[in-house]
Amino acid sequence: DVKVTQSSRYLVKRTGEKVFLECVQDMDHENMFWYRQDPGLGLRLIYFSYDVKMKEKGDIPEGYSVSREKKERFSLILESASTNQTSMYLCASRLGYEQYFGPGTRLTVT
Amino acid sequence: GENVEQHPSTLSVQEGDSAVIKCTYSDSASNYFPWYKQELGKRPQLIIDIRSNVGEKKDQRIAVTLNKTAKHFSLHITETQPEDSAVYFCAATPEAAGNKLTFGGGTRVLVKP
Numbered sequence: 001d002v003k004v005t006q007s008s009r010y011l012v013k014r015t016g017e018k019v020f021l022e023c024v025q026d027m028d029h030e031n032m033f034w035y036r037q038d039p040g041l042g043l044r045l046i047y048f049s050y051d052v053k054m055k056e057k058g059d060i061p062e063g064y065s066v067s068r069e070k071k072e073r074f075s076l077i078l079e080s081a082s083t084n085q086t087s088m089y090l091c092a093s094r095l096g097y098e099q100y101f102g103p104g105t106r107l108t109v110t
Numbered sequence: 111g112e113n114v115e116q117h118p119s120t121l122s123v124q125e126g127d128s129a130v131i132k133c134t135y136s137d138s139a140s141n142y143f144p145w146y147k148q149e150l151g152k153r154p155q156l157i158i159d160i161r162s163n164v165g166e167k168k169d170q171r172i173a174v175t176l177n178k179t180a181k182h183f184s185l186h187i188t189e190t191q192p193e194d195s196a197v198y199f200c201a202a203t204p205e206a207a208g209n210k211l212t213f214g215g216g217t218r219v220l221v222k223p
Contacts, residue, residue, distance in 0.1 A: 004153075035213075040119060042199055042213040043154070058210070059111070090153070097142060099211065101153040 002027045004102040006091055012108045019078040021105050023091030031094040032074040034058075034066065036087045037104070043090065049074055081109045112137040114202050116214025124222055129187040131217045133200035136181065140202040143176060143183045144211070148197045157198075158185070190221045 007022035025032065031050050035043040035058075045058030047066040055066050063085060067075045074093075078085055086109045091102040113136040123129045135143075141162035146154040160167045160174045160183065167174050171190075176183040183202075187194055197218050201211040 040215050042114075042116070042215040043201075043211075044213070045210060048210060059212075097144070097159065098156045101155070103153050 002093070002095065002100040004091060004093055004100050006089075006102040006105050008105050009103060010106050010108075012110065013078075013081050014110055015082060017078075017081050017109075019081050019107065019109075021076040021078075021089055021091075021107070023074045023076070023093075023102055024072055025074075025093040025100070026072065027093065027095060027100075028071065029093035029095055029100075030071070032068065033092040033094070033099065034064075034074065034076045035090045035092065036060065037090055038087055046076065046089075081107075083109050085109050112140060112202055112204070112212040114200060114212050114214040116200050116217055118217060119215065120218045120220070122220045122222060123190050125190060125192060127190055129190055129194070129219055129221075131185045131198055131200070131219075132182060133184070133202075133214050134180075134182045135202040135212075137202070137204060138178075138181065139204035141205060142203050143174070144201050145172075145174060145185050146199045146201065146213075148199065148216075150196070154199060187219075190219075192221050192223055195219060195221045 004025045033048040034046045049068045065077045092099040116133045144159035147157045148154040173186045200214040
């Protein structure tokens, strides 16, 4: 059974703070993804990675960076959090065509 | 890049009735179209998908249809039950994009008992 976990379910940070969101998968998947979920906007891709130390920008990368030092772990970094980054963040990993999602982190930036 | 539009944004149906959600896409190269279901407070999960060489696919009470000429695809749920209440997302991708899915905005389905 595929397992994708995220470090926090809820997170509250202040404007300007550096924020790390961690995602771990246990199925040796090569591809991992970070999405942002906002009502009415669906799931928007921030960054994805197809191998260790490899990354590609998604549709909304501005204000974010990522790190993939190990195959199982993909981190999303908000260098200086802003209130417009308040959102639900979902990580996913891929096997074949199916993407397996983590439980999500609801981030509030005040 | 790909753009996916999904309608309606909310859908309320009586238990036992059918529900239909429609999506349109812009990139004629797209050839894989999955549907994800997200129950309240839970993660999205794949429920059905279709590839461009197939016009229709069924799995028990759910079915997807694809019209490549018109660039639209639909999800049909028959004999709806309360557990079908959820947010449904359509998505599209060309294979060359390495499964970089572009999602629609989502449809909140409420099945009233």
